[in-house]
Amino acid sequence: xxxxxxxxxxxxxxxxxxxxxxxxxxxxxxxxxxxxxxxxxxxxxxxxxxxxxxxxxxxxxxxxxxxxxxxxxxxxxxxxxxxxxxxxxxxxxxxxxxxxxxxxxxxxxxxxxxxxxxxxxxxxxxxxxxxxxxxxxxxxxxxxxxxxxxxxxxxxxxxxxxxxxxxxxxxxxxxxxxxxxxxxxxxxxxxxxxxxxxxxxxxxxxxxxxxxxxxxxxxxxxxxxxxxxxxxxxxxxxxxxxxxxxxxxxxxxxxxxxxxxxxxxxxxxxxxxxxxxxxxxxxxxxxxxxxxxxxxxxxxxxxxxxxxxxxxxxxxxxxxxxxxxxxxxxxxxxxxxxxxxxx
Amino acid sequence: xxxxxxxxxxxxxxxxxxxxxxxxxxxxxxxxxxxxxxxxxxxxxxxxxxxxxxxxxxxxxxxxxxxxxxxxxxxxxxxxxxxxxxxxxxxxxxxxxxxxxxxxxxxxxxxxxxxxxxxxxxxxxxxxxxxxxxxxxxxxxxxxxxxxxxxxxxxxxxxxxxxxxxxxxxxxxxxxxxxxxxxxxxxxxxxxxxxxxxxxxxxxxxxxxxxxxxxxxxxxxxxxxxxxxxxxxxxxxxxxxxxxxxxxxxxxxxxxxxxxxxxxxxxxxxxxxxxxxxxxxxxx
Numbered sequence: 249x250x251x252x253x254x255x256x257x258x259x260x261x262x263x264x265x266x267x268x269x270x271x272x273x274x275x276x277x278x279x280x281x282x283x284x285x286x287x288x289x290x291x292x293x294x295x296x297x298x299x300x301x302x303x304x305x306x307x308x309x310x311x312x313x314x315x316x317x318x319x320x321x322x323x324x325x326x327x328x329x330x331x332x333x334x335x336x337x338x339x340x341x342x343x344x345x346x347x348x349x350x351x352x353x354x355x356x357x358x359x360x361x362x363x364x365x366x367x368x369x370x371x372x373x374x375x376x377x378x379x380x381x382x383x384x385x386x387x388x389x390x391x392x393x394x395x396x397x398x399x400x401x402x403x404x405x406x407x408x409x410x411x412x413x414x415x416x417x418x419x420x421x422x423x424x425x426x427x428x429x430x431x432x433x434x435x436x437x438x439x440x441x442x443x444x445x446x447x448x449x450x451x452x453x454x455x456x457x458x459x460x461x462x463x464x465x466x467x468x469x470x471x472x473x474x475x476x477x478x479x480x481x482x483x484x485x486x487x488x489x490x491x492x493x494x495x496x497x498x499x500x501x502x503x504x505x506x507x508x509x510x511x512x513x514x515x516x517x518x519x520x521x522x523x524x525x526x527x528x529x530x531x532x533x534x535x536x537x538x539x540x541x542x543x544x545x546x547x548x549x550x551x552x553x554x555x556x557x558x559x560x561x562x563x564x565x566x567x568x569x570x571x572x573x574x575x576x577x578x579x580x581x582x583x584x585x586x587x588x589x590x591x
Numbered sequence: 592x593x594x595x596x597x598x599x600x601x602x603x604x605x606x607x608x609x610x611x612x613x614x615x616x617x618x619x620x621x622x623x624x625x626x627x628x629x630x631x632x633x634x635x636x637x638x639x640x641x642x643x644x645x646x647x648x649x650x651x652x653x654x655x656x657x658x659x660x661x662x663x664x665x666x667x668x669x670x671x672x673x674x675x676x677x678x679x680x681x682x683x684x685x686x687x688x689x690x691x692x693x694x695x696x697x698x699x700x701x702x703x704x705x706x707x708x709x710x711x712x713x714x715x716x717x718x719x720x721x722x723x724x725x726x727x728x729x730x731x732x733x734x735x736x737x738x739x740x741x742x743x744x745x746x747x748x749x750x751x752x753x754x755x756x757x758x759x760x761x762x763x764x765x766x767x768x769x770x771x772x773x774x775x776x777x778x779x780x781x782x783x784x785x786x787x788x789x790x791x792x793x794x795x796x797x798x799x800x801x802x803x804x805x806x807x808x809x810x811x812x813x814x815x816x817x818x819x820x821x822x823x824x825x826x827x828x829x830x831x832x833x834x835x836x837x838x839x840x841x842x843x844x845x846x847x848x849x850x851x852x853x854x855x856x857x858x859x860x861x862x863x864x865x866x867x868x869x870x871x872x873x874x875x
Contacts, residue, residue, distance in 0.1 A: 373865045377682060379868070381685060386857045393854050563693075
């Protein structure tokens with residue numbers, strides 16, 4: 249049942265209900281909870297939560313690509329890792345301006361740039377579906393191997409230590425982010441901003457065109473759209489966001505190692521997004537946060553079995569619930585709303 | 592001169608060993624269109640089962656057969672309970688087989704542990720060819736791979752089952768209308784591919800240290816070998832693709848590090864894929 253028609257029929261009661269359970273309402277709720285958490289809690293949770301939010305940003309970047317444009321990438325972590333290394337290298341260089349700002353800007357440029365080149369190169373030749381998955385898989389292997397082999401620059405297997413960034417405001421002063429809560433309130437707006445941007449883009453014409461391409465690329469061509477252009481933009485955007493999140497991750501975690509860009513981490517993101525619901529940005533963001541914190545927590549308790557369970561859940565989601573938790577929830581809601589109607 | 596000969600022979604060995612690793616993938620991908628992302632896990636499983644059975648004192652050849660057989664049976668169960676319901680949707684099979692990879696790798700870690708395992712080489716000596724020496728075991732496996740591919744070619748082009756499979760590849764609906772049991776043929780292909788993956792993993796195990804992720808390296812290289820070679824010509828394409836991937840890696844490794852050469856080869860493979868999406872060896 250269409251929620252708008254339900255609203256019209258059942259008046260205020262349903263208005264309240266649908267606002268509360270609509271994606272925008274849930275997003276406001278989720279970000280409000282995230283915003284007040286540091287006031288209520290402290291310690292490890294507040295230290296580690298920004299890292300999961302950054303994983304959530306990477307998950308959103310995949311959701312845009314996979315859920316909307318129907319392009320699955322096994323290489324999002326490659327962008328994430330590139331961002332972290334960009335931050336690491338910039339923090340080591342001596343610059344007249346704040347190196348972290350340069351790194352954040354560069355990460356957007358590098359992420360978008362590489363994704364545009366690779367994306368246009370492949371999409372324009374009609375490389376798609378499984379072939380694109382293999383290429384992105386190779387991309388994350390290439391990034392992992394370069395970061396391993398260029399050890400004079402990247403530190404090789406040992407990884408690289410990265411200083412925590414500081415906010416500077418020209419001559420006005422400098423704000424240190426070494427406190428957990430301080431950097432928390434830098435990462436949270438970044439996550440919010442990327443969510444709002446992506447949400448706005450997917451609701452706008454751009455998102456509708458992407459969905460059109462996902463559903464029927466030939467038809468979009470005959471309607472006068474250029475799928476290569478839209479797919480390249482989507483890939484560039486997702487590359488930029490993943491790379492930017494990686495840069496913040498590097499400075500937050502103070503460390504980056506080659507495995508951050510590897511195949512296993514890249515596909516881990518695919519697992520989060522699949523479980524959470526690939527066609528919902530909010531679900532992907534929250535899925536990134538919840539599943540990664542859950543796997544951190546559970547792998548401390550049962551390191552041997554957690555990943556097995558995660559793999560089994562992943563298979564079950566693909567086999568039984570194609571849309572993941574988000575669509576299972578919305579189906580449940582629709583069923584409930586229908587039930588209420590019949591009363 | 593001896594450098595040239597040794598590079599040529601080295602490339603030939605690597606080509607056929609990679610072709611062996613890629614064969615199961617090529618058959619499943621080329622014949623029934625399933626991207627088996629679990630291929631790497633099947634290779635790994637074959638290697639671990641060989642380690643396990645040879646450590647229990649079973650002779651190597653028998654151990655290899657047991658390993659391949661077990662992987663084949665697992666492939667059968669996987670196909671029967673899950674994969675066969677998703678043949679119409681290649682994207683879903685890709686994800687499900689990746690899930691198979693995740694689950695199998697974790698099970699391998701739980702059952703066999705994460706330490707490096709070594710399978711002792713059954714033929715540790717080298718063949719002396721005068722100018723250069725060839726490792727006996729690798730040479731034998733390369734030869735075996737060549738024979739296996741030739742046998743597959745015979746099966747595909749000289750037997751009635753081969754005709755059925757080729758009919759299936761060309762037009763599934765028509766083959767089905769003519770009375771071909773499509774479900775059974777798909778199952779046969781998937782199980783054969785799984786068996787070959789297990790066999791490859793078992794035979795490769797003495798050449799390297801076995802860890803839970805060895806299959807991964809072979810997964811991507813095999814994919815590129817299959818795609819670059821060309822899907823239309825499953826067997827010939829796989830050999831050509833393996834030569835381009837494995838052989839060029841050997842040649843690039845002469846000038847740079849192993850890791851860097853692999854990076855170059857992957858980048859080249861992506862470029863080939865862009866300009867020849869149907870591969871180097873195309874049908875007719």
